[in-house]
Amino acid sequence: MPIETAPGLEAGVLLASILFCLGLAGLMMRRNVIFMLMSVEICTNAAALMFVVAGAHWGNADGQVMFIFVVTLAAAEVAIALALVLQFYHRKHTVDIDQLNELRG
Amino acid sequence: MNFIFYITAAIAVAATTMVIFHRNAVHALLYLVTSLLAIAVIFYQFGAPLAAALEVIIYAGAIMVLIIFVIMMLNQGDSTVVQEQAWLQPRTWIGPALLSALLLVQLILLVSNGQISSTQTFHYIGPKQVGIALFSHYVLAVELASMLLLAGLVGAFHLARRKKINPGESSNAN
Amino acid sequence: MQGLLAWVPLLPLIGFLTLVAFPLFNRHEPSQRTVACIGVGSIGIAALFTAIVAISVFWKNPSEIVNIALWQWMLVDNLELGFNFYIDWLTLVMLMVITGVGFLIHLYSVGYMREDADFRRYFAYLNLFVCAMLILVMADNLVLLYLGWEGVGLCSYLLIGFWYKEPANGAAAQKAFIVTRIGDTAMAIGLFLLFYEFSTLNIPQLTAAIDGPDINNEVVTVACLLLLGGAVGKSAQLPLQTWLPDAMAGPTPVSALIHAATMVTAGVYLIARMHPLYLLSETAMTTVAFVGALTLLLAGFSAIAQSDIKRVLAYSTISQIGYMFLALGVGAWSGAIFHLITHAFFKALLFLSAGSVILSLHHEQNIFSMGGLYRKIPLTFICFTIGCACLAALPFTSGFYSKDHILLSAWEFHQGINILWLAGILGALVTGIYSFRVLFLVFLGREGSASSHCNDANTPVMTIPLCILALLAMIGGLLAPPLQAVFGSRPDEDHSAWIEGVAIAMPLIGLAIAWKLFIYQKKSGEKRSSIMQFWFSGWGFDWLYEHLLVKPFKSLAKINHNDIIDNLYKGTAALSRQLNALLSSSQNGQVRWYLATFAVGSVLFLALLVAL
Numbered sequence: 003m004p005i006e007t008a009p010g011l012e013a014g015v016l017l018a019s020i021l022f023c024l025g026l027a028g029l030m031m032r033r034n035v036i037f038m039l040m041s042v043e044i045c046t047n048a049a050a051l052m053f054v055v056a057g058a059h060w061g062n063a064d065g066q067v068m069f070i071f072v073v074t075l076a077a078a079e080v081a082i083a084l085a086l087v088l089q090f091y092h093r094k095h096t097v098d099i100d101q102l103n104e105l106r107g
Numbered sequence: 108m109n110f111i112f113y114i115t116a117a118i119a120v121a122a123t124t125m126v127i128f129h130r131n132a133v134h135a136l137l138y139l140v141t142s143l144l145a146i147a148v149i150f151y152q153f154g155a156p157l158a159a160a161l162e163v164i165i166y167a168g169a170i171m172v173l174i175i176f177v178i179m180m181l182n183q184g185d186s187t188v189v190q191e192q193a194w195l196q197p198r199t200w201i202g203p204a205l206l207s208a209l210l211l212v213q214l215i216l217l218v219s220n221g222q223i224s225s226t227q228t229f230h231y232i233g234p235k236q237v238g239i240a241l242f243s244h245y246v247l248a249v250e251l252a253s254m255l256l257l258a259g260l261v262g263a264f265h266l267a268r269r270k271k272i273n274p275g276e277s278s279n280a281n
Numbered sequence: 282m283q284g285l286l287a288w289v290p291l292l293p294l295i296g297f298l299t300l301v302a303f304p305l306f307n308r309h310e311p312s313q314r315t316v317a318c319i320g321v322g323s324i325g326i327a328a329l330f331t332a333i334v335a336i337s338v339f340w341k342n343p344s345e346i347v348n349i350a351l352w353q354w355m356l357v358d359n360l361e362l363g364f365n366f367y368i369d370w371l372t373l374v375m376l377m378v379i380t381g382v383g384f385l386i387h388l389y390s391v392g393y394m395r396e397d398a399d400f401r402r403y404f405a406y407l408n409l410f411v412c413a414m415l416i417l418v419m420a421d422n423l424v425l426l427y428l429g430w431e432g433v434g435l436c437s438y439l440l441i442g443f444w445y446k447e448p449a450n451g452a453a454a455q456k457a458f459i460v461t462r463i464g465d466t467a468m469a470i471g472l473f474l475l476f477y478e479f480s481t482l483n484i485p486q487l488t489a490a491i492d493g494p495d496i497n498n499e500v501v502t503v504a505c506l507l508l509l510g511g512a513v514g515k516s517a518q519l520p521l522q523t524w525l526p527d528a529m530a531g532p533t534p535v536s537a538l539i540h541a542a543t544m545v546t547a548g549v550y551l552i553a554r555m556h557p558l559y560l561l562s563e564t565a566m567t568t569v570a571f572v573g574a575l576t577l578l579l580a581g582f583s584a585i586a587q588s589d590i591k592r593v594l595a596y597s598t599i600s601q602i603g604y605m606f607l608a609l610g611v612g613a614w615s616g617a618i619f620h621l622i623t624h625a626f627f628k629a630l631l632f633l634s635a636g637s638v639i640l641s642l643h644h645e646q647n648i649f650s651m652g653g654l655y656r657k658i659p660l661t662f663i664c665f666t667i668g669c670a671c672l673a674a675l676p677f678t679s680g681f682y683s684k685d686h687i688l689l690s691a692w693e694f695h696q697g698i699n700i701l702w703l704a705g706i707l708g709a710l711v712t713g714i715y716s717f718r719v720l721f722l723v724f725l726g727r728e729g730s731a732s733s734h735c736n737d738a739n740t741p742v743m744t745i746p747l748c749i750l751a752l753l754a755m756i757g758g759l760l761a762p763p764l765q766a767v768f769g770s771r772p773d774e775d776h777s778a779w780i781e782g783v784a785i786a787m788p789l790i791g792l793a794i795a796w797k798l799f800i801y802q803k804k805s806g807e808k809r810s811s812i813m814q815f816w817f818s819g820w821g822f823d824w825l826y827e828h829l830l831v832k833p834f835k836s837l838a839k840i841n842h843n844d845i846i847d848n849l850y851k852g853t854a855a856l857s858r859q860l861n862a863l864l865s866s867s868q869n870g871q872v873r874w875y876l877a878t879f880a881v882g883s884v885l886f887l888a889l890l891v892a893l
Binding site: 041091097 | 135149154219237255256
Binding site: 203206209210214216217220 | 877880881883884887888890891
């Protein structure tokens, strides 16, 4: 059933873009791994928003199906990432990502 | 009803901005939860109630709690705030901020240039439709997602174990 | 019977391998007697086999041809080369010279080298040389011939530098090797050209192929000239003659065997073997004749000015091979081969006599410090005199018959007085002068500084070969080989007596001049007139090549000291390393840096989309 009162597609896409860029900026500017993880969540969430908006626009269930997969992915990713953060903290006693530069050329 | 969308969108953007600039991890996390809740409202407005519910339950609930746990386990205390203060100088964030702003401008340009269909009608898609799509057309993807979660589970368990770094160190293996 | 011929080159090879492999089986150095038995015996048996085959197979039948196919060497597309021998009378003559004279020189070497520590090495090289030389003359295809050709070049190098502890000897060996290499390269190109044109390098097939109707004469001319280049290098003819005088650094029997009797005549053999090809090209024939005429004169005059007994003989060798080339150039093939044989006899005799002199005077080679030796070493004096008489072509010696043959052929070639004949006649005069000059200076006159402590070093193993060679040099004129079957017969013409008279008179006049000029001259020999100095330096060819080729090459090499081409590759390597450093500095391990790179990439990509 169509919803006449919904805001425009552009508005949804715009919001998703803004959120994604904010997440990206946070990812680049923070050195704390926890904050970086949060920024990754923002990015993922922006992408999920994009799926849902597009799905609603085309009247298709695929958008929400993809949202569910994105959430699944985010859950798995966060679980692994947090485990890594813990290991990192145990070994280095810091959460500074710049300390993790041993894989340099 | 459009103004509700704009208000929630504004809340989401503001809360997200706070997340990336805040110095206290727990506060930042609370702002992130706020942002997620705002997006859940937007989902609802776009006629996706299931997505809205999952956003609240899994994202704002489960995943954020996971992060909270880790913050608590690290237990860095007040020193983190000072540390973050030191790390978050303007010269550190101005570059990434400009880069992201540039990206945003480009995205906006692309969106405004795109020929989007003039029919601005949105469709309500209920949980039933999503469920049918999920377990008929996407059933293989669901199985793959389950594998992913299993892998995540095993991986997280393995990685989070505290191994003996030095033979002399008597930390208990978990 | 014919199968024995396959053993002829094999025996010296076995001798060489045995001598080389000796330390593998026995910790002690073998006695000189053992080495001599192996080294001389292998050649002796080879000579015996050759003689048996010559008497039993070839004697009665001048057109006899023996083919011996040993094994296939290579088969590439339509190039089929066998390790096959082809023996006709020409080859047989060469075989007899190589094994016969070679055996005598080997025998002589036992005496000459008796005090040398490297006795075994000497005989190993010598045996290898004989093997290579035999392959050269017996080969039925030009590639196998080339194998022998390079083999003798290698042995020549090894033996010139035999006393390698003296740097000058090593330099002489290198010079010989490099200069002949120039000719060898030309020859190799000639072989490629022949194969390209005729699709075969088998000598009988090649000579058959050129009878065909559509023969490109220009290609044949170029191929002949290239082969001549090889022959000129090997036979020390103009302009590649400079290596032979320096090659006298080797032991004297080596000079006798390699640089007088056999190897240097390989060029003559090559052209004689390929004569059907040369007959097609008048240009090539004329070139051969003029190379020979010019060389015999230049070398003859150089020989007059030399002070080292061996260098005199070296220049005389160049000069005599010049006669052979002259004969080849005027189509007197059998005359050239006849002179080759007699030259092998008397020049080996001269070298071995000179060796006796040198050994008796404790390695003194300067003829101006000799003199009056006829009383002290009379046998050597007699042998040397016979050799000089043959060399100067006094009547009834072997050299007279062969040289007379050549001069008559040169006369016939143009039916009268011509420049080639005049060169030959003048050469005969010069030959008379230098050969008797050295004889007088060494054996007659007052005693020189070195003569006083002369003691006869001849042993029976040295005197026996000397006597045999002296005999051969005397009667060699009667041994003209029946080569008509190989070269075709030429009608004999009657010549007016005065031509013969001139040919007989010239050496005698030379003898008289030599007597006049040198017997009473001062012994010092220090003051040379400028023309003599010029001749002494071999017409300045060494100087010319030094300034024309060696010095520019060295300066070029100096410019290219750091190897320009190599720098190109080094530069590539350095560039790669710089790029690597550049790129690896971007791999700094900073996750946020990588992220920023991601972001910049995305921005650029989107900018492209926006712009489009």
